Amino acid sequence: MNTTQNTRTDQHLFTVVYHWRDLNDALATRPTTWPPTMGIGIISARAQTDEEREAAGYRAAALRALERSPDQVGWTAAPLRIDVLDTIRTVEAGLIELADQTAAAIQHAPITPAPARRSWPDDPRARRTAESDDRRRNQLALRQAKDPRRWRYTGQRTAPLAALWLLARTQGVRGPWRPLTDEEQHRIDVVAAMSARLVERALDIGDNRARLDIRCPICDGPLDLHGGAGAAPVVRCAKCGRTWTQPPS
Numbered sequence: 001m002n003t004t005q006n007t008r009t010d011q012h013l014f015t016v017v018y019h020w021r022d023l024n025d026a027l028a029t030r031p032t033t034w035p036p037t038m039g040i041g042i043i044s045a046r047a048q049t050d051e052e053r054e055a056a057g058y059r060a061a062a063l064r065a066l067e068r069s070p071d072q073v074g075w076t077a078a079p080l081r082i083d084v085l086d087t088i089r090t091v092e093a094g095l096i097e098l099a100d101q102t103a104a105a106i107q108h109a110p111i112t113p114a115p116a117r118r119s120w121p122d123d124p125r126a127r128r129t130a131e132s133d134d135r136r137r138n139q140l141a142l143r144q145a146k147d148p149r150r151w152r153y154t155g156q157r158t159a160p161l162a163a164l165w166l167l168a169r170t171q172g173v174r175g176p177w178r179p180l181t182d183e184e185q186h187r188i189d190v191v192a193a194m195s196a197r198l199v200e201r202a203l204d205i206g207d208n209r210a211r212l213d214i215r216c217p218i219c220d221g222p223l224d225l226h227g228g229a230g231a232a233p234v235v236r237c238a239k240c241g242r243t244w245t246q247p248p249s
Helices: 003-028 038-047 050-068 082-106 124-145 159-170 182-203
Strands: 207-215 222-228 231-237 243-245
Touching: 003 082, 003 159, 003 182, 082 159, 082 182, 159 182
Parallel strands: none
Antiparallel strands: 207 222, 222 231, 231 243
């Protein structure tokens, strides 16, 4: 298996576990959007007069006040961030489903308890041996069923628990399962990367880039919007290298 890919997958799964509480805390925070609209605004503002820019500022302030007004009739913002809620549900469903499928394929079933006997050997020594065998089997069956390393299909099933269980599988931790095949590892790689990307996007903690629909006013080259991870968005022309940054407020 590809060691570099496994390392990236481990990082993706750890990202989900580490930031899961942050994701839940973000449910009630002000939403952010990606890509931000600052790129187009900065470039088009070059052709505006001072009066036009001032008027645009007043219009934007009026719209923000209207959005916050409790007297406004009609649609109002939801008390929870729908985009974050969708991320939580999507990531959790994907990781739990992946853990279910992986466990069904690789996890060894625990042995069953000793069946109830209808009769016992007449010989006392043979009976003691049979009782001892049944007792050992029942103890082993209970120990295997209660093994905390097992993935369980009922009870507490969360995204962090699924991510940690899958993380142990990719790291080759030994337990009541066989090693992953290349196909099974690839499936974990894909779901882990997608899950981490969704979490990072919802929290704006990852590096992002988006290709704008407009062209560079200098050389007509393609424009890319860079940002995320708390950094101020920057528009950069991929042809001439000209950049535009968010002006100070």
